[in-house]
Amino acid sequence: MSGEVPSTDAGPEADTSHGFDPDTWVATRKSDDLYRDLQPVDTVTARAQMAPDPKGSEPEYGDEQIVFAANNYLGLAHDERVQAATAEAARKVGAGAGASRLVTGDTGVHRALERDLADAKRAERALVFSSGYATNVGAITALDPNVVFSDELNHASIIDGCRLSEAETVVYDHCDPEALAAAMALREREGGDNEQWLVLTDSVFSMGGDVAPIADICDVAERYGAWVMVDEAHATGLYESGGGIVQREGLEDRVHIQMGTLSKALGSQGGYVAGSEVLVEHLLNAARTFVFSTGLAPPAASAAREALRVAREDERQRERLWANVDRLRDGLGSMGYEVWGDTQILPVVVGDRADALALGERLREHDVIAPAIRPPTVLEGTSRIRIAPMATHTTEDVDACLAAFQTAGSALGLI
Incomplete structure (x- = not known):
């Protein structure tokens, strides 16, 4: 009959040959030791209570633990x-932007944050996106390069x-600037x-804590007239005047695009x-991720602006962070651990995947949250515990972390 709507009830014998099989996906990840779950925390501070994944x-929450x-x-x-x-900002402007910034979602809070970011990064202007991931994807695709030269350990959002x-x-x-030069030649x-x-590199690499040789990379790029884009996600706010590695090295005039996040040192x-x-x-x-996204929530923009102000004006925050970094690095090194990196990210490399997972679990038993990082996130044979101290960790917190590494590492025969 004309206009009749076909039934959608396929019954018990429904053909599923064109559907999906999430049960197998999950089972495979579990069997490959790649499965992850969500574990809520009660507060975003240096100490928190965690809960096993509650599903729905x-x-x-369990006992309080120290978050590293x-x-x-x-x-x-x-x-x-x-x-x-x-x-x-929530009270005066609103809890959300309400629209894309190209429609009605552009507020004075956004513009104030962008002015401050541009000043901290010593650039003419800044543009805020809804996430760091959206920033990298949107910027790279909007540039529409013919060729990109990308460091092999760049963040997934760059990839x-x-x-x-x-x-x-x-x-x-x-x-490796020489490898970059050879590739360009x-x-x-x-x-x-x-x-x-377009040359793409992180400034501080999130899993290794090492710093890219940005000046040398600029030398190579300039030889061929290429542009340079640097991801300062793990550096923004941690150096003089709230800048990153680009500011520390005085390279603002040589780096064409400075990218960063508001969700790490700026806490938003x-x-x-x-x-x-x-x-x-x-x-x-x-940038499609800007054009077709609702603007960043005004409270988040205001939080980032105030955090940037604190990072720029309150040197004590940075001093406490670097003091904690030094205490951890020295203590772990004296125990015999192999600690990589040159920044606030301290990878304790144990090599074997099973050893790293076991160490992470033992640390948890001693109320220290510092999970194992293993392939494919890092290269095979370089599994590690990634320690990320905060300025708000006390000396007692740091010493408790060191004691946990001493006890756990000794029990597992790692030190």
Whole structure:
């Protein structure tokens, strides 16, 4: 009969050949020791109570533990000054932006944050996105390069940005400017005339804690007229005047695009690009993750702005962080652990996946949260515990962490 709607009740014998099988996906991840779950915390501070994954139920929190696994490096997510700025923006402006910033979601709070970011990054202008991931994907695809040269250990958001841009991606050896130069020379010999090239690197690598040789990378890029984009996610706010490695090295005039996040040292949410006026004008028109996303919530923008102010003006926050870093690095090294990195990220490398997982579990038993990181997140044979201290950890917290590593490592025969 004309207009009759077919029944959607396929019955018990329904054909599922074109559907999906999430049961097998989950079972495979578990059998490959790659399964992860969500474990809620009761507060975003240096000490917190955690709960086993409650699925759809209410969390049941356990005893308080010391958190050495967060990126809240300056401890500002729970800072009273930041909380007050958050509440004030929610009251005056609203809990959410309500629309894309190109429609009605652009507020004075957003503009104030962008002015302060541009000043801290010594750039003409900044543009705030809803997340760091959205920033990298949106910026890289909007630039639409012909070729990208990407460090082999760059963050997943950079990798996905390269894929979505459909640029030819050349991966160069980690933190190796000579490898980058060789790759560019080869590309030029193979007919790379009239192409737009983009060099992509983290400044501080999140799993290794090491720092890219940005000045040397700029030397190579300038030799070929390429642009340089640096991801300062794990550096923003931790150096003089709230800047990152680019500011520490005085490279603002040589790095075309400075990217960073508001969700780590600044304790809020979102990401940003800092650069020239015309770059920002292009991105706000062409970056799909900006154009088609609701603007960052005003309370989050206000929180990030206040956190940036604290990071720039209150040197004690940074001094406490670096004092904790030094105490941990020295203590772990004296026990015989292999500690990598040159920054606030301290990878304690044990090599074997099973050893790293066992060490992470033993630390948890001693009320220290510092989970194991294993392949494919890191390279095979480099499984590790990634320690991330905060400025708000006390000396007693740090010493408790060291004691846990001593007891757990000795019991497992790792030291």
